[in-house]
Amino acid sequence: MTFPIIPLYGSDFQATLTAKPFLRLVGDVALDASAFKNDTDVLNAVKQLLKGSARTVSLVLTGDKEFDENQLINLLNNGVSSLLTNTAIPFDSIPKARVLEIPSTITLTNKITLQSFTKTFLSQVKTDRKDGLYTTLVVDDKERCLGLVYSSIGSITQAISQQVGVYFSRSRNEIWVKGLTSGNTQSLLSIDIDCDADALKFTVSQVGTGFCHNGTQSCFGDLTYGLTGLEHTLNDRMINAVDGSYTQRLFKDETLLNAKIKEEAEELTEAVTKDELAWEAADLFYFAMVRLVANGVSLADVERNLGMKNLKITRRKGDAKEKFLAKDTKNNDNTQEPAAKKAKVERTLGSNDKIYLDVVNSTDLEGVTKAVTRPIQKTSQIMHLVNPIIDNVRKIGDKALMDYTKKFDGVDLKAPVLEAPFPEEYLEGLTQEMKEALDLSIENVRKFHAAQLQKKPLVVTTQPGVVCSRFPRAIEKVGIYIPGGTAILPSTALMLGVPAQVAGCKEIVFASPPRKSDGKVSPEVVYVAIKCGASKIVLAGGAQAVAAMAYGTESVPKVDKILGPGNQFVTAAKMYVQNDTQALCSIDMPAGPSEVLVIADEDADVDFVASDLLSQAEHGIDSQVILVGVNLSDKKVQHIQEAVHEQALALPRVDIVRQCIAHSTIILCDNYPEAFDMSNKYAPEHLILQINDADRYVSLVDNAGSIFVGSYTPESCGDYSSGTNHTLPTYGYARQYSGANTATFQKFITAQQVTSEGLENIGKAVMCIAKVEGLDGHRNAIKIRMSKLGLLPKDFV
Known part of the structure; x- marks a missing residue:
């Protein structure tokens, strides 16, 4: 027998109530009486609820059927705690408080009040505290x-x-x-x-900001983890999603969302390892939650249905629908692929395949959308891994930092920090040629960023007697994260260390994971640290390095701002500390995979274009490489493809390049305005102009991290030695963020000075606005001064 379960409180329960008295029992759920043929059916339902549970289960029976109350009392003698009929107050006004079992008895009550209900409840509790609480x-x-x-x-x-x-x-x-x-x-x-x-x-x-007086959801911090945290985030995204964000796109495109659910469900069935299963399940949960939120379904609704299914007595056979069952394809060449498989179109390049980009026309909206869609950021999904790391570093400090370095980097350190002046042994292996290259790059970056430095305050007289000013102050302590994974990146060190020095930061802290071979960081990074005046190098990477700089340890000073790129764990940690008021630590900008968009026309050198695309593709398999072609002939496109293939095969990181190019695209446009419109919508980190009279078109660029103008300006120049900064906004954030610059390491303070003449000019306006806002203290601060100066009209109230 099956029966519906109705929540004790809420609109669903209210809808089941009738004016006619019916049997009621205080408790957790309601059973619709119309689902039962007789009293025995009720007993069976109760037994099912009690199955596997030692606690007393209380019920509410609703509906218009008559039951023999005396017989039910006997039947339910060991199953419930208190029987209520003909209640004197609306039943929904009684909280769902569990009345503990009254041994061997069931009390039949014709009327109940809140007072007697409370008294019954309090009779069951005790306390051994001296204060009686x-x-x-x-x-x-x-x-x-x-x-x-x-x-x-x-x-x-x-x-x-x-x-x-x-x-x-x-x-x-x-x-x-x-x-x-x-x-x-x-x-x-x-x-x-x-x-x-x-x-x-x-x-x-x-209701409101949370339970804790500190403004957090709980006294143990914000509750942002798990499915509930995801539900909260998605509900927020429904209203506040950044224009063009992937989540917003899913909310608007039901066809895409449904396809992604089917795709992720299939990937979950194909996953093998524990990590793969966890990863694919997280993906599926994300898309499923988007669909729930989009349709106004809450996790509570899902959990209630789970409870209903758990209480079912009869079971169906449980076979899958025919279309989802595997079919015997041995003797049937016409068997169709499952729909979910068809929905997933993921291009791959084998070792024998040509390393060619996909090609779409700008009129192919679906193809263009696929080409410019960034990979999904999985920061929220990895927070359950990052949070414990951050907490351990906060609580345990240096020991936790060294433990994680041993675990993740395979290096057993005696101390987690290298102090300046740095030992000469850390510069071993650094050639004179490399020193000169770094010196040149450092000097060019210094020149460009020193030119940005505002030396004099900005002073403006807004009214006679009212002088407003704005002046910079360096951020006192900054932490610079330098990745050390698949590539050594001294360029990141100099691109962030030099502007920090130019801005006048009092302390510059580097952090970079040590090499497994000798437990040291690369000599190039140490050399830049010396040149930039860094006080310390934290020998750690990942979320643990970010946590150490954000909160401080015994050896690592707490910094005020953390800058630098990193993997998904570094990004998640940076986002976490930025939002933690206890850290009081800002970051440079949101981060995503590196990306380039090249605009090329028919006269572009195919070798130059190919080299620019590949210089970005070698960063990582999730890098994005896009070529926007202006009136490119089929022959030109083919030549570019061949150049990409030939150059890629000669690169040592060809395996990474192959995987990146597999999801990279050539988008064909008819004219320059169309090409630049597409670029502005994408907002690339790097924009390379391989077109005739390239400098004429710079004015058309509204959104880009940095522009590389003309045939002889590859991205590599900006990455290392031209002087501009290579720490740039990715993932489309070029719409809102600038690349790192001198001001990144400064904050700006405003000041104002008002004379009696100035007070006369603006005082009445201040009082008028303060009055309408109901802030009499603000108004009074002006009124008293103007009164003493004799500036108030006699009839002023």
């Missing part, structure tokens, strides 16, 4: 802990009566109604008693 755990409707508080008999009575979070404040020695002053109120959903009856659990629905 009850230890109370507060959780939200997802069973996530919000905090630990205390309750008194008075606060419990008030909480049940008003159905809100009410507790007892030990510091103020009085009953405390949660959110009465802050607005962060709570609706009381249930009260539970623990197994020893000496502790309470309040389940509440929290």
Whole structure:
């Protein structure tokens, strides 16, 4: 037999109530009486609910069928705690508080009041505290802990009566109604008693910024993890998503969303290892949650349905639908591929395939959309790995830092920090040629960034007697993260270290993972650290290095800003510390995979174009490489493809290049305005102009990290030695962010000085605006001064 389960509270339950009295039992769920033929069916339902559980399960029966109450009392003798009929108050006004089992009895009550209900409840609890208070755990409707508080008999009575979070404040020695002053109120959903009856659990629905007085969701920080955290984020994205973001696109494109769900479901079935299964399941959960949120379905709705399915007594056979079952293809050449398989179109390049880019026409909207769609950032999915690392570094400091360096980098350190002056042995292997190359690059970067330095304050007289000014101050302590994974990156060190020095930062801290071979960082990075005046090099990478600089350890000073690129774990850690008010640490910009967009016309040198595309493709398999061709002939496109293939085969990182080019595209446009419009919408990190009279078209660029103008200006020049900065916004953030510059290492302070003449000129305006905002203190500060100066009209109120 199956039967519907209805929540005890909420609109669904309210809809089932009728004016006619019916059997009711205080408890967790409601059983629709119309689903039962007789009293025995009710008993069977109760037994199913009790199956595998030692606790007392309480029910509510709704519907218009008549039942023999006396017979039910006997049938349910060991199954429920209290039987209520003909209640004197609306049943939905009684909180879902669990009344503990009254041994061997069921009390039949014709009328019940909140007072008697509370009295019955309180008779079941006890406390051994001298102050007579009850230890109370507060959780939200997802069973996530919000905090630990205390309750008194008075606060419990008030909480049940008003159905809100009410507790007892030990510091103020009085009953405390949660959110009465802050607005962060709570609706009381249930009260539970623990197994020893000496502790309470309040389940509440929290409103406002959160439970904690520090403004966080709980007293243990914000609850941003897991499916509930994802649900919260997606609900926010429904309203506040950045224009053009992938999540916003999914909300708007139901066809794409459904295809992604099918694709990820298939990938989950194909996953083999533990890591693969976890990764693919996370992807599927993400897209499934987008569909739920888009249709107004909450996790609570899903969990309620899970509960209903768990309580079903009869089971169907459980076979899959025919279209999802594997078919025997041995003797059937006409068997069609599953629809989910067809939905996934992922180009791959084998070792014997030509390393060619895909080609689409600008009129092919679907193809263009696929070409310019960035890979999904999985930062939220890896936070469950990053959070423990950050917490350990915060709590344990240097030891945690060295433990992670041993675990992730295979280096057993005696100390996690290299102090300046750095030992000469760390420069071993550095050639004179490399020193000269670094010196040239450092000097050019210094020149360009020194020219950006604002030396004099900006001073403006806005009204006679009102002088406003703005002046820079260097950020005191900065941390520069230098990756050390698949490539040595001294260029990152100089691109961030030099501007920090030019800006006048008092302390510059480098962080880079040590080499497994000798436990040292590369001599090139050490050389740049010396040249830039770095005080320390933290011998660590990943989230642990970011955490060390953000919060500080015994050896690592806490910095005010962290800059530099890194993998997904570094990015997640940077985003975390930026949003943690306890860290008080900012970051340079959001980060994603590196990318280039090249605009080329028929006169472009195919070898130059190919080399520019490949210089970006070798960064990583998730790098994005796009060529926008202006009136390119088929012959020109073919020559470019051949040049890409030939040059790629000669590169040592050809395997990485092959995987990157597999998802790279040539987009064919008819004219220059169309090409630049496409580039501006994409907002590339690097924009290379391989077109005639390239400098004439720079004015058409609105969104780009950095522009490389003309045939002889490859991206490589900006990466190393031209003088511009190579730390640039990726992932389309060039719409909102600038690349790193001198001002990145500064903050700007404003000042104003108002004379009596100035007060006369602006004082009335200030008072007028303050009055309409209801801020009389603001208004009074002006009024008193003007009154003493004799500037107020006699009839002024």
